Amino acid sequence: MLLNQFLLLSAVLFCIGVYGVLARKNGVLVLMSIELILNAVNINLVAFGALTDNVAGAVFALFTIAVAAAEVGIGLAIVLLIYRNRRSIDLSEIDLMKG
């Protein structure tokens, strides 16, 4: 197998995730797009670990999974709080800190 086939797949997933973060305005959907980006990173880490026959890639992928789980928990709590205060999770309406 070529290394590049995994790297290009992860690049495609990453770009789809970036599109989702930029184009969506529902808070939960933006968090899902961030998950796509983090999974693209994980594919890269494991692929390079397999290339160099090193466990570091797998170990760092595990750390990324743990950090992503923490990020989703906090992110959904924030989205919930925004919903409770404003009855909407439309991110384009949240402009309190706009100058």
Add this chain to the structure above:
Amino acid sequence: MSLLAALSADADLYVAQNVFFAVIAVSMIYSAVRVVTTGNVVHAALWLVVVLAGVAAQFILLGSEFVAVTQVLVYIGAVVVLFLFGVMLTRASLGDDESVGDEKRGMAAVVGVLLFAVMAIALIDSFEDGRLVIETPQSVNAVSDAIFSQYIVAFEAVSVLLLAALIGAIVVARKD
């Protein structure tokens, strides 16, 4: 005949793995596009499950079975359920995600395509001759040895981070 001999002599050919990779990759990309374009939030979460399962399958292909199992347990088991709870608790948005406006969507698409073009050129330029030779799957022993010796400090830091995130989420979402 010489081509056949060359093909059979090439141990890196992995026909079955490549077919498997192509099928999984196509379904992953289709599902990922559906995640970011579908109007229904619950459908987006279910399409996300397909992408995450595809990533787990790619980890199996790469010989990292422990990461694949963790992916299934943590992502498909926990994170997607968390997303579905988030969707349920913010019920006002269960219906369609009203259209964003074509201008913003177009700009986002341009950014995505340009980003992919840059990354594709860089990757093809840099790793054209990178070949993966996966003979034996990575042993869980080696991974756990590495985590609990070389990366013990990072492991403890991640443990504290998870605890802090847990407490932080409770504090942020508490009603009072």
